[in-house]
Amino acid sequence: MMETKLISSVQNPLVKKILLLKEKSRERKTSGLFVVEGQRELELAQKGGYSLDTFLYCPDILDLSKIRAFLKNPKAETIQITKPVYEKMAHRGTTEGVLGILKAKDHGLDKIHFKNKEPLVLVAEAPEKPGNIGALLRTADAAAVDAVLIANPKSDLYNPNIVRSSVGCVFTNQIGMGSTQDIIHFLKKNHIKIYCAALTASKNYVDCDLTGATAIVMGTEATGLTDVWLKSSDQNLIIPMQGEIDSMNVSVSAAILIFEAKRQRGF
Template identity: 35%
Template structure:
């Protein structure tokens, strides 16, 4: 089948893509939008098939056509766009001419499968999509088995989460839930929660991460809630000697996760 071609920025297909920037539309349709050749390639390698791939030959880099062909082979509809049409749907600065309509990421609890000694990242109340995306990249690199978003302001399908994660939101199992459900689910499975907070004398290097464990971080402004800290098995802090009393949440998560990686190495 020949590719579809769209030259007009007012085409209804493009309006549908732009509408996916709204959370309500993403939730109603179960879809989201992904932009970037690298992100598309990672999603394909994770076994996620796009509904459609939109590409602009004028903007594509040398490796762009390969990603488009891989998506076509996986069963995606392929649509060629003019520069004006692609500019209508692109949401990144310096687009590379590849954009895809994707199934919204995220599992239900019933779909979660964990190994015998799971390694989990629990994120409570985070507001900024870029922070969620950055933590997903770290989780992917660290070999985290599941990332749980509890009472977070944004959703996993937010295009800026997808962008910040470099597409790893499609390769790392993710769940969105409430704090109460998250802690109950972990407790039922005997997964110890290590909570980050500046209000403790225990350093992040002083607890055991070798078994079934979840590292918990809180919102950018307030950190973990009092209820979350009370429900956790350990409270740890990252040593700091400067004037600021906290780190960026994504940085904090990375530091503690990699202490767990160090301890969990064979």
């Protein structure tokens, strides 16, 4: 039988710790821990090599027999919680009654390794909105890109809104983080051509050869890419607009460019 202890009070120290981990980026960075809720997200995190430290479940919502199916780490502390405690900690009321505390990964560029000789990389410079970051990670997963690199990150990668909006794809992608200069150096060192999404000095994206080692670089919707990226670009790309506006949501634009690269590669 699975040995568990029970938490029935919302004033329990662990409940307060979990709330802090969810609400405070500093707490996540200091402790090296973060919180995930939902069966699919916990499954993807463990599949992605994340270590589950503590597992909490509400038997009023989820049957114990189903818990064993996706609890991959037998050494994780397992805690039963009452429904009021779960509702205090959970952001969504329909996340199947499970929460996990997991250990964060090191996302240094030196941890990025490519299996493909001609990798396809998505780069996002200074993305701020968790929803956009989550959408970019979903796109990257859908296209099975070789890595996602975040330059000058403005948001904590383990922000619950990023985990939620990415539907767990924050765990399925190989993600590196660093300064713009460090990422440009990394790309050039690995002989990866830089294709910047930009309005000036650009070619229609369908006229660009994206079959080699390629990095597609996206800027913010408000200001686009900084000059250092544009000066380092091998070729700027543009998606021609046919209406009145001159750009689209960054995740939509990234999806169009990434899947054009995949099309050219025969996928």
